[in-house]
Amino acid sequence: MLAREQAESLFLENLGQIARIIAALCRRSGIWGDEADDFASWAKVRLLEEDYARIRKYRGESSIATYLSVVLAMLHREYCVHRWGRWRPSAAAQRAGPLAVRLETLVRRDRLPLLQAGELLRTNGETTLSDRSLATLLASLPTRQPLRPLDVGDSALVRQEAATRADGDVDEQDDRDERDSTFRLLAQTIDELPTEDRLAIQLHYWSEMSIADISRTLGVAQKPLYRRLHRAMLRLRKRLEAAGVSRELVREIAGKLAS
Amino acid sequence: MNKRTIDPERLAAFLDGRLDAAARAAVVEELSHADPETLIAFGDAASIVHRSAQPGGSAWPWSRRSVVVGTVALAAAAAFVAVMLPRFLGRAALDQDGAAHYVTLLDSAALAAQPRSLLDAYRGAGGPSTPTRLAVRIGVKITDLGVAIARGQSTASTLAANLAVKCEEIPGGGAAGAAYRQLAEALVAGKRPDANEFRRAAITAEASAGESSTRLGAWIEAARYAAAGRDAAFFASSETRSMLARSASGEGGDRSSMTDVRREAARRNIDWQSLADALDRALKELAN
Numbered sequence: 001m002l003a004r005e006q007a008e009s010l011f012l013e014n015l016g017q018i019a020r021i022i023a024a025l026c027r028r029s030g031i032w033g034d035e036a037d038d039f040a041s042w043a044k045v046r047l048l049e050e051d052y053a054r055i056r057k058y059r060g061e062s063s064i065a066t067y068l069s070v071v072l073a074m075l076h077r078e079y080c081v082h083r084w085g086r087w088r089p090s091a092a093a094q095r096a097g098p099l100a101v102r103l104e105t106l107v108r109r110d111r112l113p114l115l116q117a118g119e120l121l122r123t124n125g126e127t128t129l130s131d132r133s134l135a136t137l138l139a140s141l142p143t144r145q146p147l148r149p150l151d152v153g154d155s156a157l158v159r160q161e162a163a164t165r166a167d168g169d170v171d172e173q174d175d176r177d178e179r180d181s182t183f184r185l186l187a188q189t190i191d192e193l194p195t196e197d198r199l200a201i202q203l204h205y206w207s208e209m210s211i212a213d214i215s216r217t218l219g220v221a222q223k224p225l226y227r228r229l230h231r232a233m234l235r236l237r238k239r240l241e242a243a244g245v246s247r248e249l250v251r252e253i254a255g256k257l258a259s
Numbered sequence: 260m261n262k263r264t265i266d267p268e269r270l271a272a273f274l275d276g277r278l279d280a281a282a283r284a285a286v287v288e289e290l291s292h293a294d295p296e297t298l299i300a301f302g303d304a305a306s307i308v309h310r311s312a313q314p315g316g317s318a319w320p321w322s323r324r325s326v327v328v329g330t331v332a333l334a335a336a337a338a339f340v341a342v343m344l345p346r347f348l349g350r351a352a353l354d355q356d357g358a359a360h361y362v363t364l365l366d367s368a369a370l371a372a373q374p375r376s377l378l379d380a381y382r383g384a385g386g387p388s389t390p391t392r393l394a395v396r397i398g399v400k401i402t403d404l405g406v407a408i409a410r411g412q413s414t415a416s417t418l419a420a421n422l423a424v425k426c427e428e429i430p431g432g433g434a435a436g437a438a439y440r441q442l443a444e445a446l447v448a449g450k451r452p453d454a455n456e457f458r459r460a461a462i463t464a465e466a467s468a469g470e471s472s473t474r475l476g477a478w479i480e481a482a483r484y485a486a487a488g489r490d491a492a493f494f495a496s497s498e499t500r501s502m503l504a505r506s507a508s509g510e511g512g513d514r515s516s517m518t519d520v521r522r523e524a525a526r527r528n529i530d531w532q533s534l535a536d537a538l539d540r541a542l543k544e545l546a547n
Binding site for chain 2: 008012015021024025028034037038040041044045048049057058059061062063065066067069070071072073074076077078081086088195196198199202203206207208209213216217218219
């Protein structure tokens with residue numbers, strides 16, 4: 001473990017890098033202005049605490065920039081989950097740019113009416129778009145139901161809350177039962193996949209990474225990865241259909257995993 | 260759900276491509292059983308690392324999107340750059356020095372100048388202290404300490420001790436308090452702290468007090484010295500332009516407090532008395 005003085009030097013030498021990483025993380029999660037400053041302060045205090053404990057654990061097996069990226073990304077998730085639960089901007093919003101991320105954050109996470117969100121964005125100088133244009137932008141972003149995690153063995157899966165139905169309590173219970181058993185079957189099937197395929201599906205689903213990014217991260221060629229994931233998806237679909245899961249639910253789950 | 264914690268450095272080495280095949284396979288296996296939050300964090304880190312590795316790369320994935328084609332769009336981009344560039348230029352040095360940076364911009368006349376005393380402004384005469392007001396006051400004292408050290412004044416040790424007390428009022432401010440107590444002890448012993456010690460203490464203080472407000476306080480106090488010493492270069496610096504631009508968006512302080520300051524500082528021929536008055540008013544509003 002590094003000595004305190006060495007860790008302190010690394011911290012001071014890399015302050016610029018730390019600031020850049022924090023800024024990038026805030027942009028990815030739609031955190032802005034005072035909220036971003038709060039996170040920046042919180043993260044730096046975490047790096048300083050216990051005599052720079054997190055930096056003293058650095059062993060030189062990676063570049064310091066990448067090490068700090070991983071440490072700060074983990075702190076960032078801890079902060080976001082504590083503040084806002086498991087919400088995060090959609091991949092579609094991130095691809096569309098910072099305005100889309102901000103709009104989605106204000107309307108979907110913070111539940112501001114669109115008009116109010118538009119007013120706030122224009123007042124802050126983040127956009128000059130009209131409410132109509134912002135509505136068009138928002139409509140292009142996916143509507144996601146609130147998520148609740150389902151512990152099933154080792155695979156992390158999420159059970160999507162069913163949309164509200166007008167049917168009675170019995171039908172609702174049947175629905176929930178079907179979804180629960182379906183997700184258990186899904187988790188079991190995913191657990192049976194080869195390790196790399198399993199991780200690729202989880203990164204695609206949880207981190208909303210593109211196949212290109214996953215192939216770069218895992219160091220595998222993109223085209224073969226596409227084919228492997230396509231085969232894995234077919235396998236999942238066949239298992240679900242063989243178990244008698246309704247077509248609607250299969251489509252919903254497969255669509256989510258394939259998006 | 261598996262809640263095993265994966266060693267961050269192993270993940271970092273994985274992203275850097277520094278692991279052999281067996282070690283990579285082990286990390287893939289661990290990640291495939293990791294909880295969702297670990298996977299999301301890993302994805303975020305991977306995205307940042309990949310983008311910084313791209314040619315001309317930066318950790319700012321959307322920087323290219325601000326460059327658009329077309330006459331009107333080019334003009335819009337030029338206007339955008341004219342507004343945003345000072346913010347980025349000032350940012351690099353600030354990130355290294357934190358709130359300690361502004362005192363380094365003062366020329367010798369400014370360092371020797373004496374702004375009007377506003378003791379009431381930051382002795383809480385106006386009422387209970389909010390976190391923002393406390394952070395602004397801490398920033399003010401950081402600049403005062405820097406000036407006192409530069410002048411070799413004996414009051415520097417008292418200023419450092421006062422800063423320690425102020426920092427310890429903040430949750431998580433223990434480290435900053437300890438840093439300023441160390442500075443105070445060194446000053447009492449007749450040792451002049453070096454720039455690194457001063458920087459380190461300031462960075463630690465603003466981390467717990469809040470970066471924006473602390474830096475705003477530090478800047479305003481430095482600007483008061485600069486106005487008293489008629490230091491035009493201070494107000495022309497990229498750091499000052501960056502701070503004034505941030506204050507226009509309301510970051511770190513009340514937007515209205517800084518309106519007069521921005522107007523006075525932007526004049527071609529600065530009216531030093533008007534600027535000093537505007538800075539005093541801003542500080543009273545923000546720190547009180």
